[in-house]
Amino acid sequence: MLDTAIARCQALSRAARGLQGEAQSRTLAELEAALEELRGWQIAAVPAAGLTAMLELDLAGYVREWNEGAERMFGYPAREALGQHILFLYDGSEEGGDIAELLLEAGNAITAVRRRKKNGEVIWVHMAISLMHDAQREPVGMRVQLEEVNKALSHAEKLNLHARIIEDSDQGVLITDANERIVSINGAFTRITGYSPAEAIGKTPDLLRSGMHDAEFRAKVQAAMRGAGPWRGEIVGKRKNGELFPQSVTISAVRDGEGRISHTFSLFTDISVHKDAVARMQRMANYDALTGLPNQGLLQQLVAQALAEARRSQEHGALLVIDISRIGAISDTLGHEIGNRLLVEIGRLLRLCLREGDVLARLDGHRFGIALPHIEKREHAAIVAQKLIASLAAPVQIDGQHLQTGAHVGIAIYPEDGEDADTLLRGADVAMTRAALQPESGFLFYSEEMNQRAKEHLRIESELRHALANNELMLYYQPKVSLRSGRIVGAEALLRWKHPVRGLVSPGVFIPVAEETGLILELGNWVMEEACRQIRVWQDANLLMPPIAVNLSARQFDRGLPARMADVMARHGVQPEQLMLEITESLLVKGADKVIAIMNELVAMGLALALDDFGTGYSSLAYLKKFPISTLKIDRAFVIGLPYEENDCAIARAIVTMAQQLRQEIVAEGVETPEQMSFLRELGCDQLQGYLFSQPVPGADFERMLREGKRLAFGAR
Secondary structure (H helix, E strand, C coil): CHHHHHHHHHHHHHHHHCCCHHHHHHHHHHHHHHHHHHHHHHHHCCCCCCCCEEEEECCCCEEEEECHHHHHHHCCCHHHHCCCEHHHHCCCCCHHHCCHHHHCCCCCEEEEEEEECCCCCEEEEEEEEEEEECCCCCEEEEEEEEEECCCCCCHHHHHHHHHHHHHHCCCEEEEEECCCCEEEECHHHHHHHCCCHHHHCCCCHHHHECCCCCHHHHHHHHHHHCCCCCEEEEEEEECCCCCEEEEEEEEEEEECCCCCEEEEEEEEEECHHHHHHHHHHHHHHHECCCCCCECHHHHHHHHHHHHHHHHHHCCEEEEEEEEEECHHHHHHHHCHHHHHHHHHHHHHHHHHCCCCCCEEEEEECCEEEEEEEEECCCCHHHHHHHHHHHHCCCCEEECCEEECCEEEEEEEEECCCCCCHHHHHHHHHHHHHHHHCCCCCCEEECCHHHHHHHHHHHHHHHHHHHHHHCCCEEEEEEEEEECCCCEEEEEEEEEEEEECCCEEECHHHHHHHHHHHCHHHHHHHHHHHHHHHHHHHHHHCCCCCCCEEEECCHHHCCCCHHHHHHHHHHHHCCCHHHEEEEEEHHHHHCCHHHHHHHHHHHHHCCCEEEEEEECCCCCCHHHHHHCCCCEEEECHHHCCCCCCCHHHHHHHHHHHHHHHHCCCEEEEECCCCHHHHHHHHHHCCCEEECCCCCCCEEHHHHHHHHHHCCECCCCCC
C-alpha cells in the first residue's frame, strides 16, 4: 500500500502541471492529502524506539547519548558507553587512524564502516551523521544513526530510512520535476530559506534567486539540471525575508528507467557561519588583536605586492621600523591595561601622519612597521620619519595621565637596501637599533649615503626656517625687455637666500626642500609681502614702475588665494596692474574646474597671469584655450640652442605662432647671445629675459636701471 500511495502522489503531481485555475487548485489539494497519507505510512513504518542505533557525540567525539538500539547493536549498556570516545567502537583497521564521525561532511555523511561489538565481533554498518546546532545556529554536536549492512530491510523500511535521513539532514534538499517545478523539500530547506512546503512546492527554484550571478554562471547550473553532469560550487541565495546568504550547492539530474531526466535534486548548506568563521580566522591570522592594525605577516605580504608594482614602474619604496620607548616602564608602573590603551592611541597618531596608500602595522610589543610603497625621492622617507617622531613629541593623555613616549626609526629603501620584504625589514630593524644608540638623530637610514643626504636635507630645512625668522631672505629682480623698443617693460622677482656663512645659496638647493616640507607656503607669502612692500617704496619715490612678476607655487594656488592677494595689495596700496602672477605648467593638471575658477577671480581683480617654463611639462592647446593666461614664457631649454639647433628653432617658432594666434604676449627666458635675441625678434617674440641684458639684481640696482633708462642695444645681425 505504500507503493500505491507513492504512485498516487506522482500521478497527481503530473496531472496538476497540465491544469489551470480551479481544476489545478483541486488537484493540488488532492496531492497534499496524498502526501499526508504517505507521511502516515512513513510514520507507521518507523521501527519501535530503540531498534535503530542512535547516539549523540560532542564535537570532540565523546558519547553523550546512547539509545536502546545502540545497546542491542553493540552490547554495551548506556552506563558503559556514555562519556567514552567513539574510538572504543573502532576495530583498529581505519586507514591512517582517521575518525570517520569527525571527518565526514556533516549533513552528507552516509557511508558503510566497520565497528566492533563488546564481544569482539566486527560488523559492517551504514552510518548517517547530522550536525546539531544551538539557538544561535552554532554547531554543538553530532547525531549518528547506524543500521547493520547485513540486516534485510523491507521496501517500506528502506523508504522510511531514506526519508528519515533526508529529513534529518542538516543540508537543505530541493527536488524538482522535469519542468523545474519543486515537488519536494526537507525541513532543513525550510529552516534555511524560510519557505514552508506550501509556499515552495509547485514553484520554481527562482524564488531563491539573488540576482547576483551572470548569464554564464546560470548556464552552467542549467546544464547540470539537463543532465550534463553534477555541478558543485558556491552561490548566493535569497531567503524569504530578502536576506542574501552564501550556500554550498550540489546539483544533479535523476533519470528514469528509459534514461530520460525525470527530476533534479539540489543539496545545499548555509555557509554564512563558515564564511564568518573564515573571515574571523583570516583576521586573527593577519591583524593585531590589540590595535586592529595589520601584523608583520600581512605587512610583508603587502610589501611584496608593492615591490612587484615598483619594479614595473621603476619607483622607489621605503620600509620603516619604529620602536616606541618607555612602553614597558609605563605598563610596569600603571598597569598593562594603560599600556595597551597607550599603544592603541599611538597607532592612531602614527596613522594620521601617513597617506591613504601607506601601510601601518604592529610588529610586536612596542615596534611598528610602515611601508611607503611609492615615494618620488628617497629623501621623502626621512620627512615621513620626522613627522612620525614629531607626532609623539607631546604627551599622550590616557585617563587623565599625561604619558610621555618617544620613538626611534630605522629606514630601508627599495631597491638599494634590498629587493624583497624580508631583506628590507631586516635592514630597517638594524637601522632602528643604530638610531636608538644615537638619540640625537631620531632616525637613520640603513645606507650611510642616504643618511648623509637626509642629514643635508634636514640641515637645509632647519636653516631655511631660521632664515625666514632672521631676515636672511631677499628679492632680486631680473628685467624683462621689449624686443621692439629695447626698454625695460617689467621684471621678475626672484627669491635669494643670503646665508651668514655660505653666502648666497642657490634656489635650486633650497626651493625643492621647501616644496617637500611645506615651507614653500611661508616662502611664497614672504615673497608676495616683500614684492608689494618694495613696489610701494618705489611708488612713494615717484619711480615709474613696470609690472613686477611674482612666482606662485602650486601649493599656494587654493580657494583662499584671491582673498590673500586682495589683503596684501590693500595693506601696501599696490594696484593690480602693478603685479603679474607667474604659474607653472604642473598647476594646470591640479583640477581644471577649480583652477579655472580661481584664475577667473584673480583676473577679475585686474591681475595678469603668465605661464612660466612653457613647453617643459603638461601644456597643450586645450589648456591655453581654457585658462585666462595673458603671457607665455618660452623655457630657456628651448632658447639655448637658437639659432643653430634645428629642433629648438622649430619649437620656438611653433610656440610663438601659437601664442600669436591666441593673442598672448611671448617672453623668452635665458637669452644670453645676440644671435638668440635676433632670431627671437624676427620670429615676433615680444620680450626677452636673460643675461644678455641683465642677470637678477638687488632692488637698488634695478631702481638705478629704471632711473637711468637702460635699454637693450639690438645692433646688426
